[in-house]
Amino acid sequence: MTAEVKIAPHLYARIGKRRTQYSTRVGGKRVPLGYDEQQAKAKLAALLELPGTETTIRAMCNGYLAEQRQMRADGDDTALGENTLIDYDLCLKTVCKVFGDMHPRAFKPGDAAKYLKMRRMQGNGVRANKEMSALSSAFNYGLSSGAVDINPCRGYRRNPERPRQRKVSIAELNEFLAFAKNKGGSSYLVALIGCTVALTGRRRGEILHLPKTAMTEQGINVKDNKTKAGEAERFYLVGWSPTLRQVIAEAMSIKHRRAKNRPPLMSGFLFANRDGQTYTDHGFKALWQKLMRAYAPEGKESARWFRAHDLRALYVSEMLEQQREPNTHKNPQTMRTVYDRRKTIKVTPLA
Numbered sequence: 436m437t438a439e440v441k442i443a444p445h446l447y448a449r450i451g452k453r454r455t456q457y458s459t460r461v462g463g464k465r466v467p468l469g470y471d472e473q474q475a476k477a478k479l480a481a482l483l484e485l486p487g488t489e490t491t492i493r494a495m496c497n498g499y500l501a502e503q504r505q506m507r508a509d510g511d512d513t514a515l516g517e518n519t520l521i522d523y524d525l526c527l528k529t530v531c532k533v534f535g536d537m538h539p540r541a542f543k544p545g546d547a548a549k550y551l552k553m554r555r556m557q558g559n560g561v562r563a564n565k566e567m568s569a570l571s572s573a574f575n576y577g578l579s580s581g582a583v584d585i586n587p588c589r590g591y592r593r594n595p596e597r598p599r600q601r602k603v604s605i606a607e608l609n610e611f612l613a614f615a616k617n618k619g620g621s622s623y624l625v626a627l628i629g630c631t632v633a634l635t636g637r638r639r640g641e642i643l644h645l646p647k648t649a650m651t652e653q654g655i656n657v658k659d660n661k662t663k664a665g666e667a668e669r670f671y672l673v674g675w676s677p678t679l680r681q682v683i684a685e686a687m688s689i690k691h692r693r694a695k696n697r698p699p700l701m702s703g704f705l706f707a708n709r710d711g712q713t714y715t716d717h718g719f720k721a722l723w724q725k726l727m728r729a730y731a732p733e734g735k736e737s738a739r740w741f742r743a744h745d746l747r748a749l750y751v752s753e754m755l756e757q758q759r760e761p762n763t764h765k766n767p768q769t770m771r772t773v774y775d776r777r778k779t780i781k782v783t784p785l786a
Contacts, residue, residue, distance in 0.1 A: 446479055470509075474501035478580040490582060492542060492573075493535035496527040499576035518640050518660055518716070525717070526569035539574070539582045548591040560594035567593070602776035603741045603749045608633060614730050620689065621708070622729075625722045627686045628706050628714075629743045634682065635673045636750035636763045639743060644713045645705040650683070671762070719743070748774040756781075 439447040439458065446468075449456045457468040457475035468475035477498030480490055500523065506514035515523060533550060534542060547567055554563030571588035578586060608630065615626030631642050637657045649656045654674040673679070686706055702711035714722070723743050731739035747763070751774035754761040763774070 443476075446475065469502065469505060471501050471505045474498050474505060477501065490538060491535060492537050492539050492570075493531045495539050495577045495580070495582050496531060496535075496570070496573045498580060499573040500524055500527065502576060516661060521716070522565070523569040523572070526566040527573060530566050530570050534570075539577050540584075542574075542587050544587050544590045547588050551591065551594050555594050561596050564593045564596065598773050599742075599745065599748070600776060601741055601745050601748075602752060602778065603633075603745050605749075605753070607739075607741070608746070608749065611730060615726060618726070618729070621722060622726050624686055624689050624706060625714075625719065625726055627682055627689075628719065629723070629746050630682050631679070631686075631706075632743065633746035633749045634676070634679050636747060636754070636761050637671065637673065638747070639719070640716055643706060643716065643719060646703050647705055648703070649705070655679075655683075745776075748776045750774075752776045 439449045442448045445459050447458050447460070449458070454470050455472070456470055457472060459466050459468060459479050468478045477494050480494060500520070503515050503520055503523075507517070507520070514520075530550070534546065547570075551560070551563050551567060554560060554566070567588055571586060574583060574586040574588050577583040612626050612630060615623045628639070628642055631637075632639055635642070635655070635657065638660060641657050641660050644660075645655065645657065649658075651672075654672050657671045657673055659669040659671060683705060704711070704713050706713065708714055708718075720743070727740060728734075731737040734740065751761045751763060755771075755775055756777060761774075
């Protein structure tokens with residue numbers, strides 16, 4: 436690398452052939468700030484609290500996310516997983532709507548408790564737990580960057596979390612698919628994505644991003660999206676069944692409406708949107724909610740209403756009922772606690 440050059444007040448850069456390293460000086464000593472300029476500026480602001488520079492919870496959260504993205508780019512196996520990072524980004528944006536302009540040192544454990552209560556009253560108690568967990572990780576980053584001296588996201592009681600008990604039957608799923616097929620287009624495609632989750636037991640995020648090249652004569656190669664940075668990629672080979680073949684064929688046959696001046700759609704994905712790209716998880720959820728409101732207009736209290744995530748539980752429950760191994764989780768206890776929705780467990784007598 437070349438010699439350090441001053442690029443802004445208190446901020447220095449050492450420009451290399453492939454990347455630039457940022458740093459500052461405190462008490463005559465060099466303090467490294469990483470390789471991401473946005474992250475370096477956030478760390479610098481928190482570390483020095485420069486005049487005219489506002490140190491906020493929003494800036495701290497942005498610095499934390501930037502650090503995690505850089506760690507993933509560097510192949511650090513302690514970095515957040517890709518999907519977790521996306522979810523934490525959404526969580527922190529929600530939290531910052533309430534606390535974003537607050538100085539990190541002004542946040543107290545009581546603020547976290549009040550936030551959890553507020554979100555519980557809104558019907559989002561479990562989601563609020565994850566939002567506070569993301570904020571706690573951001574405060575841990577704040578400790579290392581000098582924004583705070585303690586992590587205030589401790590010492591409060593989380594909202595109670597109870598595993599869902601809703602068990603979708605195969606008959607219900609078939610009825611839902613018929614309803615969605617009648618609507619056609621993206622509604623039917625979204626329903627078929629849910630059906631693929633029910634047939635394969637794989638995570639929705641894994642199904643959403645399946646390329647056409649994943650299809651082989653033996654089955655569908657599904658990449659495990661829980662693979663951490665630095666770990667070898669892992670795949671699940673889901674064997675073909677007549678029903679799975681039919682679902683994939685129908686999904687690929689769906690034609691999206693396109694403007695007259697736009698060319699025919701060509702996509703490399705099994706479940707492509709009208710632009711030939713994959714649905715984001717957020718986009719999928721929005722379409723699922725819209726379809727479910729049409730299917731069960733009475734709302735979430737309706738007996739017909741179910742979540743897309745419940746379809747993975749359908750797979751686990753049916754496989755266990757048939758005394759077959761679901762192969763969905765590294766920890767079997769998680770699988771049974773969260774996804775086994777059977778009402779009656781068959782027991783074989785000893786003799």
